[in-house]
Each structure stands twice: as C-alpha cells, then as structure tokens.
Amino acid sequence: DAKTTQPPSMDCAEGRAANLPCNHSTISGNEYVYWYRQIHSQGPQYIIHGLKNNETNEMASLIITEDRKSSTLILPHATLRDTAVYYCIVRIRGGTDKLIFGTGTRLQVFP
C-alpha cells in the first residue's frame, strides 16, 4: 500500500470549512483513498473514499487531484464535534483490506 503524508495538526473555527490535505505521491492505479477519523477514546469512524473522481456524502467531500498524488478532505461547516484525529489511508483493491494507519492530522475546532 502506498504511504501517505499528513500535517500533524490543524485548527479550524467552528462553522468554517476544514480542509485536510493528504499526500500520496506513490499511489498506484488500483489503490483507493480512504479517510477515517477517531474522536478521543472511540474507535475510528469511516468518513469517505474515492478512486479518481471527487466524492461527497453527508459527512464530507473528497477532492482527488487529477494525477491522484494528493487529496483533500473537506468538512464544509466544522463543528466542535468534528475535533478528532483524521487518517488518510491508501488501500489496494482486494487482498486483506487491512488498514495501515499513519499518525494522522489532529484537527482542533475552536468556538
């Protein structure tokens, strides 16, 4: 699985958009980009995934660059409950489907 690079921490004002970047320059054609988050003392929670196209669901939007070497997770209107560690993970299609977590980005949403 390709390695990912994320900033260790970010701040965001409540109500504003939070844009979390992820670099995955060695991604291969059959690898998906997945995002999970982990709120303090809870298990990780799936947010969104994508292959090539931008994706949106009720939680977030995922923007993947045309060369697929980086992506951005967007929380359009951050709330205090979005304070968490956000993990960007690249996963191959098939196989064990195990998740290889890095250290993620700690997002702090402030009032």
Add this chain to the structure above:
Amino acid sequence: DTGVSQDPRHKITKRGQNVTFRCDPISEHNRLYWYRQTLGQGPEFLTYFQNEAQLEKSRLLSNRFSAERPKGSFSTLEIQRTEQGDSAMYLCASSLTSTTLPYEQYFGPGTRLTVT
C-alpha cells in the same frame, strides 16, 4: 444498537496474568479484524478472519497472542503472560468482502488494557 461491540471496555491486570477480550461484529459482516493502538499512534493491524478462517497475522502478534472466531460470528483475542508493553487499546472492526472494492471497516469502541 447494531454496531460492533467489544467487551470489556477496560481491563486492568497484573503482569503475567492472562486476559481475554471479546468482539461481536455487525451480524452480516464476514470479515473481522483486530488492531492495537498505543498512545499517540494510529491503530496497527494484528490479524483478520474471513468467516472462521484466520487468514493473516501480523508479525506484531507474538506467540503469546491468540485469536479465534469459532463459528464465524464473535471473536476472542487472548493474551497470555501479559507484559507491561501489552498495555494498549485493542480495537475490533468488521466488514463485508468484495472482489472488486475494499469495503469500509466499522470499528468497535475498543478494550483498553492496562498491565501493572
């Protein structure tokens, strides 16, 4: 609640004792994963099952660790002769398999183990 459940949520044990954790996955999910997470780090993969078959074990899983999923439903993770280095959060996750798309994994709340 139909999510992944884990029991116990917290366990304090003395060094050298054996401990066992249980995970109940989402009922229709045929894959079950165990991860371990230490403070300040992301979760690390330990092992996974497809139905009752254990298909992969990480090198992190020493011979003091054993996991089972006897009927393809719940799973247990046992640690024998616990050491202080085993102190961590043990997370269980479940998912459906697909030959064409890696399905998302749903995690339980974890079991926090403290070895004194």
